[in-house]
Amino acid sequence: MGMLESGLRRAKRRLQDGWMSRKLDPIARQVQERRLTYLPTAKLLSLTNQIDRLNRDGVAGDFYEFGIALGGSSIIMASKMDANRTEERRYHGFDVFGTIPPPSAQDENDSHDRYAVIAAGKSQGIGGDDYYGYVDDLYGRVVRSFEDFGLSVDGDRISLHKGLFEDTLSLPPDARIALAHIDCDWYEPVKFCLERIADHMAEQGVIVVDDFNDYQGCRKATCAFLENDPRFLLEAERPHALLIRRAETGR
Numbered sequence: 254m255g256m257l258e259s260g261l262r263r264a265k266r267r268l269q270d271g272w273m274s275r276k277l278d279p280i281a282r283q284v285q286e287r288r289l290t291y292l293p294t295a296k297l298l299s300l301t302n303q304i305d306r307l308n309r310d311g312v313a314g315d316f317y318e319f320g321i322a323l324g325g326s327s328i329i330m331a332s333k334m335d336a337n338r339t340e341e342r343r344y345h346g347f348d349v350f351g352t353i354p355p356p357s358a359q360d361e362n363d364s365h366d367r368y369a370v371i372a373a374g375k376s377q378g379i380g381g382d383d384y385y386g387y388v389d390d391l392y393g394r395v396v397r398s399f400e401d402f403g404l405s406v407d408g409d410r411i412s413l414h415k416g417l418f419e420d421t422l423s424l425p426p427d428a429r430i431a432l433a434h435i436d437c438d439w440y441e442p443v444k445f446c447l448e449r450i451a452d453h454m455a456e457q458g459v460i461v462v463d464d465f466n467d468y469q470g471c472r473k474a475t476c477a478f479l480e481n482d483p484r485f486l487l488e489a490e491r492p493h494a495l496l497i498r499r500a501e502t503g504r
């Protein structure tokens with residue numbers, strides 16, 4: 254693709270994004286303006302639509318998120334989780350709060366090339382900010398961002414679990430999840446999260462897989478999961494994958 258053409262495409266995408274951002278609710282717009290999320294407007298709109306649906310339809314269960322970075326999508330999920338509801342939800346967020354762990358042999362060049370830039374200390378942050386993976390005390394910074402939005406990370410209603418998902422995720426047998434946002438880029442963590450949460454998903458609950466169209470390893474893990482677990486329906490592929498837990502037929 255020529256430089257002029259790719260520049261035009263980028264400009265068109267920015268225009269479309271700016272136009273769509275008028276549809277965002279106030280919290281999501283503030284998160285975007287403060288450059289706290291990597292999610293483009295279309296993904297923010299889809300995520301908030303899913304939260305509104307779960308609240309409106311009374312789908313019970315907590316919100317889980319794998320991949321927090323600066324905390325943008327987390328703040329949106331935690332802010333909106335109890336809108337118009339009597340039954341309280343809890344938010345659980347998981348992240349290393351440091352540099353992202355490397356991809357594996359199951360990932361393709363797209364992931365390995367991206368990781369090489371990060372590992373070389375050459376990654377740029379959102380809008381030219383410092384890249385979150387190089388920030389000292391990222392955990393403390395995310396907690397302060399939650400507080401800026403009036404949210405207390407109290408370890409009860411809102412919990413942030415620091416470390417590898419593989420070490421920090423423990424689900425009691427009765428855990429019920431209405432929404433899981435899986436935003437951790439590579440094959441292995443996506444596979445791990447999907448397989449660990451599957452039995453805990455509420456009927457009509459949703460798993461949002463952020464990187465389905467962004468990294469081939471993520472898509473491969475998601476497609477393999479869907480092939481093996483017929484309880485889940487791939488309801489949408491764009492702007493991210495929406496995996497809906499089907500209702501039991503009562504056979």
Ligand SMILES: C[S@@+](CC[C@H](N)C(=O)[O-])C[C@H]1O[C@@H](n2cnc3c(N)ncnc32)[C@H](O)[C@@H]1O
Nearest residue numbers: 290291320321322325326348349353417418437
């Ligand atoms: C793309 S960022 C999340 C973006 C965020 N949801 C937002 O709104 O901008 C991915 C995050 O997942 C984390 N991550 C990836 N694999 C992980 C693992 N195995 N354990 C813990 N954290 C992991 C990375 O460190 C990074 O912070």
